[in-house]
Amino acid sequence: MAHDSIQLPCGGDGACMRCKVTPPAEETLTCSTCATPWHVACLASKPETLASTLQWHCPDCSGDALLSAAAAVDGSSSELFAAIKAIEADESLTEKEKAKKRQELLGGKVEEDGGNGNEEKSSVLDVLDGSLNCSFCMQLPDRPVTTPCGHNFCLKCFQKWIGQGKRTCAKCRATIPPKMASQPRINSTLVSVIRMAKLSKSNAAAGPLKVYHFIHNQDRPDKAFTTERAQKAGKANAASGKIFVTVPPDHFGPITAENDPARNQGVLVGECWEDRLECRQWGAHLPHVAGIAGQSNYGAQSVALSGGYEDDEDHGEWFLYTGSGGRDLSGNKRTNKEQSFDQKFEKMNEALRVSCKKGYPVRVVRSHKEKRSSYAPEKGVRYDGVYRIEKCWRNVGIQGFKVCRYLFVRCDNEPAPWTSDEHGDRPRPLPTIPELKKAVDIFERKESPSWDFDEEGSQWKWKRAPPPSKKPANGADLEEGKRTGKGIRKARNTKERLLKEFGCLICRQVMNLPVTTPCAHNFCKSCLEAAFAGKTSIRERNNGGRALRTQKNVLNCPSCPTDISDFLQHLQVNRELMDVIESLKQKSNENEEPAEEPSEEHMNGSEGNTDFSCDGETGTKNENADHSPLPDCEPERSSKRSKVDTSQVAAE
DNA sequence: TCGACGCATGGT
DNA sequence: ACCATGCGTCGA
Numbered sequence: 001m002a003h004d005s006i007q008l009p010c011g012g013d014g015a016c017m018r019c020k021v022t023p024p025a026e027e028t029l030t031c032s033t034c035a036t037p038w039h040v041a042c043l044a045s046k047p048e049t050l051a052s053t054l055q056w057h058c059p060d061c062s063g064d065a066l067l068s069a070a071a072a073v074d075g076s077s078s079e080l081f082a083a084i085k086a087i088e089a090d091e092s093l094t095e096k097e098k099a100k101k102r103q104e105l106l107g108g109k110v111e112e113d114g115g116n117g118n119e120e121k122s123s124v125l126d127v128l129d130g131s132l133n134c135s136f137c138m139q140l141p142d143r144p145v146t147t148p149c150g151h152n153f154c155l156k157c158f159q160k161w162i163g164q165g166k167r168t169c170a171k172c173r174a175t176i177p178p179k180m181a182s183q184p185r186i187n188s189t190l191v192s193v194i195r196m197a198k199l200s201k202s203n204a205a206a207g208p209l210k211v212y213h214f215i216h217n218q219d220r221p222d223k224a225f226t227t228e229r230a231q232k233a234g235k236a237n238a239a240s241g242k243i244f245v246t247v248p249p250d251h252f253g254p255i256t257a258e259n260d261p262a263r264n265q266g267v268l269v270g271e272c273w274e275d276r277l278e279c280r281q282w283g284a285h286l287p288h289v290a291g292i293a294g295q296s297n298y299g300a301q302s303v304a305l306s307g308g309y310e311d312d313e314d315h316g317e318w319f320l321y322t323g324s325g326g327r328d329l330s331g332n333k334r335t336n337k338e339q340s341f342d343q344k345f346e347k348m349n350e351a352l353r354v355s356c357k358k359g360y361p362v363r364v365v366r367s368h369k370e371k372r373s374s375y376a377p378e379k380g381v382r383y384d385g386v387y388r389i390e391k392c393w394r395n396v397g398i399q400g401f402k403v404c405r406y407l408f409v410r411c412d413n414e415p416a417p418w419t420s421d422e423h424g425d426r427p428r429p430l431p432t433i434p435e436l437k438k439a440v441d442i443f444e445r446k447e448s449p450s451w452d453f454d455e456e457g458s459q460w461k462w463k464r465a466p467p468p469s470k471k472p473a474n475g476a477d478l479e480e481g482k483r484t485g486k487g488i489r490k491a492r493n494t495k496e497r498l499l500k501e502f503g504c505l506i507c508r509q510v511m512n513l514p515v516t517t518p519c520a521h522n523f524c525k526s527c528l529e530a531a532f533a534g535k536t537s538i539r540e541r542n543n544g545g546r547a548l549r550t551q552k553n554v555l556n557c558p559s560c561p562t563d564i565s566d567f568l569q570h571l572q573v574n575r576e577l578m579d580v581i582e583s584l585k586q587k588s589n590e591n592e593e594p595a596e597e598p599s600e601e602h603m604n605g606s607e608g609n610t611d612f613s614c615d616g617e618t619g620t621k622n623e624n625a626d627h628s629p630l631p632d633c634e635p636e637r638s639s640k641r642s643k644v645d646t647s648q649v650a651a652e
Numbered sequence: 653t654c655g656a657c658g659c660a661t662g663g664t
Numbered sequence: 665a666c667c668a669t670g671c672g673t674c675g676a
Contacts, residue, residue: 236671237660249663276670277661288661290668295664308669322669329667337669347664348668369669 007044010037018042025160029137132190135171136161140194143316143418145184145374149174155374155418158184184374186418188270194420235277242503245283248469249293252301253361253386253451253462254412255283269385269414272377276304276367279381285365292324294351299467302363303352303408304381307370310337311397311405314366314373316418318387318431322397323349323404342402343394345441349404353392359449360467361386361411361460375418385412386460388449390430393439402440407433411451413459424460427453511581516574517557517564525573531558532568 008017015022016039028037134141136157143155151171153161161170162181169176244262245255255267273279276288285302286293294300305314309322326343345353355362364384370376375384387408397403410416413424436442450464504511504524513525523531532555555565 236658236673280662287663287668289670290663292668293663304669306669312669324668367669 007038007042010039016042025136025157025164030156132194140420141190142420143374144187144190144194145180146187146190147174147176147180152187152190155184155186183371185376185378186374188377188417191418191420195415195422198420198422235275241277241281243283244281246473247283248471248473249286250295250298250301250467250469250471251283252299252466254363259283267383269383269412270417272380272382274380276381279304279365279383282383284363284383285381290324290348292348292352294348294355295470296347296350296354298351298470299354299358299360300348300351300362301355301360302365304365304367305370305373305376306367307372307376308337309403310399311403312370312373314370314375315431316375316416317410317425317428319373319408320433321352321406321408323352323406325349326401326403339397339399339401339403343404345392345394345404352389352404352406353443356389356392356406356443357445357447358467359388359445359447359451361451362389362408364408364410377417382417384417385410385414385424386451387411388451391436391442391444393436393442395435395439405435405439407431411453411460510585511578514574514578514581515571517567522574523558525571528558528568528571 010016010023010028014037019039019042021039023039023041027040029040029043030037132140132144132152134144134153134157135151137154139154141152141154141157144152145155145158146152147169149169149172151169153170162176162184167176167178167181168174244260245267246259246261247255251259257264257266260266267282267284271282271284273282273284276285280286280288285304291304291306291308292300293302303321305312305319305321311320311322313320323343323345325347326339326341327337328340343349352362354360364387365381366373366376366384367381368377368379387410390407390409392404392406394402395405407430409428409430410425411427415421415424448463450462450466451460452463453459454461454463504514504522504527511522511524514522515525515528516522517528535553535555553565554563555568557564
């Protein structure tokens with residue numbers, strides 16, 4: 001049948017231009033390069049079971065590039081899936097260990113636990129080719145969604161199916177719940193599985209996989225804290241806690257490893273946080289209530305998609321965003337979704353327009369509260385990379401009042417969390433926006449964008465200098481002066497930052513004899529000891545004079561639920577951290593009037609309620625010959641400190 | 653499960 | 665002083 005040399009796609013009316021029939025959705029394939037739909041039956045070479053690619057390229061785009069099919073292996077994909085989920089859920093593993101385990105799994109070195117005959121040494125992709133395939137397009141699902149009955153489909157295939165009024169699973173005919181039909185969510189675990197499989201296939205010899213997804217609490221040095229007055233209401237009234245990254249609040253673009261002294265990895269696409277407060281701590285989106293971060297005369301740095309405005313429309317790689325305002329929030333209301341007046345391009349809405357005009361990269365976070373978007377995370381808040389605002393306008397919104405509208409298009413060098421692509425975005429044509437016909441105040445960028453795709457380097461980068469920061473960095477950024485050209489001007493700020501960065505979580509003062517728990521929380525040694533005064537980690541249980549057994553007493557870290565009883569037995573001062581604090585204190589004292597509070601640190605240092613062995617060490621802080629490794633110090637943290645130390649030396 | 657309510661913070 | 669796409673509790 002379809003062996004003519006001429007192959008044709010479907011036309012604008014959806015009908016195949018070759019056989020003139022309008023194929024049902026499950027019989028069309030969409031080219032991942034040009035997005036043109038094709039009638040599967042009329043393709044000369046059908047991708048029956050594509051082993052090594054998730055993406056189908058049509059004959060026009062690929063030439064003969066259809067890859068050879070590989071034999072599908074039935075069965076164990078669900079086992080693999082379960083195994084990976086088990087690894088991700090294992091809280092006893094660090095991210096590195098998890099990455100290693102996943103890689104072992106993908107490399108075929110599966111540790112046998114089920115005892116079944118595991119004779120097939122098939123590659124992961126072969127395995128994935130089995131039951132995970134989308135039943136519509138017969139490929140590994142692109143933006144996979146999973147029905148409650150456990151079947152996986154491409155988001156787009158699934159939506160087409162639903163759009164035809166179908167409400168049963170295409171594979172098993174089980175009923176699809178209305179919520180799944182109207183609000184399908186991308187299965188992020190499956191995305192990682194597929195992406196990891198692709199990576200392990202395409203680059204089997206590469207180093208450890210980058211972990212894009214899910215950071216866990218043990219990786220977080222500090223939590224948001226609550227004021228004493230507000231403690232009853234828990235996190236509802238939490239103060240936002242320490243900022244871990246060293247970028248200024250008005251920093252544009254991705255947050256890179258250089259600005260992440262805590263982990264030295266930067267904020268990765270796909271990173272998740274429990275809530276807006278934690279998201280703020282990593283600098284992805286600073287306001288903990290507002291959806292737009294920006295300044296009207298300067299630009300907007302980031303936005304949150306949280307489902308607060310019903311006019312928003314999310315298509316993943318691009319979305320339509322609604323400005324803020326237009327609501328009556330008087331009387332301390334926060335839940336008023338009723339618009340009562342028109343939005344204007346002012347304040348944050350104007351900041352977004354500036355970013356549009358300049359072509360700045362705008363960080364985007366999506367919240368689980370956005371219920372209508374398939375691209376929103378199921379839980380918490382997720383960083384999805386940078387987008388550019390290509391145009392903006394005003395239009396009458398759903399509620400009948402004018403709203404500001406923004407077209408965001410993704411332009412990040414990392415792939416989005418919902419794709420299995422190995423590379424980031426490429427410049428793409430703008431989508432057609434029907435509502436533009438009725439729009440007013442349409443604004444488009446005239447000048448060349450500051451953040452643009454560099455064809456030579458094949459990546460997005462600053463083509464013009466990013467705007468100079470007008471604010472000091474939040475974290476203990478000792479290099480900000482070089483970065484921003486402004487930086488540390490007043491020594492008073494240094495002291496303030498010192499306090500903010502190196503504050504004890506108990507006394508909220510700059511730490512004196514700092515200790516770092518295995519869960520990476522920092523306290524004064526004396527504060528931590530005082531917190532557990534009178535409590536021992538070993539409880540003798542006597543019964544009638546007869547020792548029965550000793551039982552371990554669980555002693556929780558003051559900042560998190562981790563049991564630190566073992567750590568408390570051998571409390572060691574974190575000397576490297578102490579050195580940094582000491583030298584910072586010295587520096588801030590040198591830079592300002594020394595008369596102010598000259599004896600401050602001596603007073604702190606001589607509280608003297610505990611042992612003095614550490615004071616002795618203070619004097620030897622510059623010679624590390626006897627430096628004994630701190631068992632509870634993660635390598636990242638010590639590298640942070642040595643980095644800080646180096647720059648400190650360089651600055652002096 | 654969802655809306656109302658009330659208290660928070662931080663940035664403009 | 666005002667504004668903001670939050671958060672937890674309570675009750676229907």
